[in-house]
Amino acid sequence: MRRPDPLSHYFPLRFANQAQVTRFAKQCVRCGQVVELPNMSGAVRVLPDRAMVAAKARCPKCSHEFPVTCLITQDKQVMRLHLPNTLLMWYLLATTSAPAPQAPAPAAATVDLQRLQRSEVELAADSVGQFDGQPIPAWIRHAGEQFDFEGVLGKGQQPAQDERVLDGQLLYRRHVLTA
Numbered sequence: 001m002r003r004p005d006p007l008s009h010y011f012p013l014r015f016a017n018q019a020q021v022t023r024f025a026k027q028c029v030r031c032g033q034v035v036e037l038p039n040m041s042g043a044v045r046v047l048p049d050r051a052m053v054a055a056k057a058r059c060p061k062c063s064h065e066f067p068v069t070c071l072i073t074q075d076k077q078v079m080r081l082h083l084p085n086t087l088l089m090w091y092l093l094a095t096t097s098a099p100a101p102q103a104p105a106p107a108a109a110t111v112d113l114q115r116l117q118r119s120e121v122e123l124a125a126d127s128v129g130q131f132d133g134q135p136i137p138a139w140i141r142h143a144g145e146q147f148d149f150e151g152v153l154g155k156g157q158q159p160a161q162d163e164r165v166l167d168g169q170l171l172y173r174r175h176v177l178t179a
């Protein structure tokens with residue numbers, strides 16, 4: 001039996017409807033800290049329309065370890081699976097092969113793609129305020145992915161890989177699925 005893999009090796013998840021799930025997180029059951037992929041290990045079985053996840057998460061703040069047993073659908077819904085974590089983990093490790101770690105996308109090629117105009121994206125109807133006389137959409141959607149409003153890009157600041165910039169200044173960060 002192989003050992004649980006770093007869960008990040010399975011991401012991004014790609015589904016038949018072209019949806020991608022790049023980030024996944026779960027709140028620590030003890031202290032509420034958001035625990036992300038780098039602090040999870042386990043196994044994932046990706047089917048065309050859903051993925052089964054069995055993992056152990058370790059909270060970087062309080063070191064508490066807890067099981068994550070869930071289903072992620074191609075509509076990016078996270079559902080709890082009522083199965084023993086150890087059983088699903090055993091099953092997934094026995095029936096899947098170890099994933100190859102994903103190579104990060106070359107940074108240079110993504111820089112211009114991160115700067116978007118309103119006409120290129122789907123805008124949330126909800127706004128979280130005004131900036132330069134324009135409403136600030138709560139989120140934007142681009143290429144099938146949702147980005148949530150994060151703040152205003154500082155002078156000379158470059159967006160991170162999982163961020164997008166709207167109107168040259170409004171900073172959005174890739175939506176994190178939280179179970």
Ligand SMILES: [Zn+2]
Pocket residue numbers: 028029030031032033059060061062063064
């Ligand atoms: Zn914790």
